Amino acid sequence: MPSRRVTIAEIAASAGVSVPTVSKVLNGRADVAETTRRRVQQVMIDRGYQRRASGAQRPVGLIDMAVPSLDSPWVVDVLRGAEAEARKVGSQIVVTSTERAPAGNRQWLDRLATRRSDGLVLVVSEAAPEAVEQLAALHTPVVLLDPVGGSDPSFATVGATNWAGGLSAIEHLIALGHRRIAALSGRPQLACSQERVEGYRAALGRAGIPVDERLVHFSDFTTSCGRDGARVVLDVPEPPTAIFAGSDMQAFGVYQEAAARGLRIPEDLSIVGFDDIAFSELAAPPLTTVRQPLARMAAEAVRLLLDAGNSIPGPPPRVELATHLVVRGSTGPAPR
Incomplete structure (x- = not known):
């Protein structure tokens, strides 16, 4: 026998407020005290409240995007793709930087509940647990862009x-x-970090080359961490002749460390990056890298978000877009 749907009246009784107040919270009205709104939203989470599918709210033309920072070149590609797709339907993108923290602090969630949004694209590695619950209670469609493994399957x-x-x-x-x-990558908690290194291990295994764990280094997808990682792997007794960096920003850090040591690229050290951001072909020499279709990924995320209201029952879709290698001047034959 199916479970009975929790009503707005029951939510109101449990929260100690009126039915109109619950309705205002559900519709993102601003004329509700912050403490009252939080209490009502928490009761909705606790009671498993589900809004009726019929009579869906009219789109407001705003799509939220949470990005890890605004100082990363690849974020520009992501925003460009998202904005182009949103523009097709007359929507605008609202950008929030999480400053590399888990997305969804209380103030941001409260603002989202107050002004309403047609959905959220999380261009971050993870969402705070309370944010996942809060977004579910607000019935805000969410699409995760390149999330960590184990992210909410809904x-x-x-x-x-x-x-x-x-x-x-x-x-x-x-x-x-x-x-x-050698292989440098991002934080080991990230699925993309692990998957890029697993591809590295698989290629070595296929060629019968043993993996030297001293040449595998996890840190963060930044230039400074790329230089630190290069320093670690280049200091082993038998240093690598090539370094695969898990991001182009890390690869630029490898360039810096190579220059500091007087190593020529690619004569002494070959370097491959990942992402193919705009600066990659402007490096000296131009960077060989794995092109990740960042703008297309963002556009697809926006399309999934806008289609969320028309989706058929079943597991939410998982879309993977193909990467491919772009060979430039930073790779060459191994030194003899």
């Missing part, structure tokens, strides 16, 4: 073929004669 996701990208990068280096190849 959300649609858009990612890239990270494993295949790592594999192609290392197969390229092996074909050039490299056998001592």
Whole structure:
């Protein structure tokens, strides 16, 4: 026998407020005290309240995007793709930077509940647990862009073929004669970080080359961490002749460390990045990298978000877009 639907009247009674007040919270009205709104939203979470599917709210023309920071070049590509897709339907993108913290602090959630949104694209690695519950209570459609493994399965996701990208990068280096190849990547909690390194391991395994764990380094997808990681792997007794960086920003850090040591690229050290941000082909030499279709990924995330109200029952979709290797001047034959 199906469970009985929790009513607005029951939510109101449990929260100690009137039915009109609950209705105002559900519709994102601003004329509700902050403490009252939080109490009502928490009761909705606790009681498992579900808004009726019929009579869906009219779109307001605003799509929220939470990005890890505003100082990363790849975020520009993401925003460009999202804005172009939103523009097709007359919507606007509202951008929030999480400053690399889990998305969904209380103030941001309260603002989202107050002004309403047609949905949220989380261009971050993870959402705070309370944010997942809060968004569910507000019935705000959510799409995760390249999330960590184990993210809430109720959300649609858009990612890239990270494993295949790592594999192609290392197969390229092996074909050039490299056998001592290092891998730098982001935080190990990120699915994309692990998948890129797993592709690295798979390529070495296929070629019969053992993995030297001293040449595998996890940190963060930043230039400074790329330089720190390069310093670690280049200091081993038998240093690598090639480095696969899990992001182009990390690869630029490897460039810096190579220059500091007087290493020529690619004569002494070959470097492969990941993302293919705009600066990659302007590096000296231009960076060989795995192209991740960031703008297309963002556009697909917006499309999934706008289609959320018309989706058929079943698990939320998981979309993976293909990566491919772009060979430029930073890779060459292994030094003899």
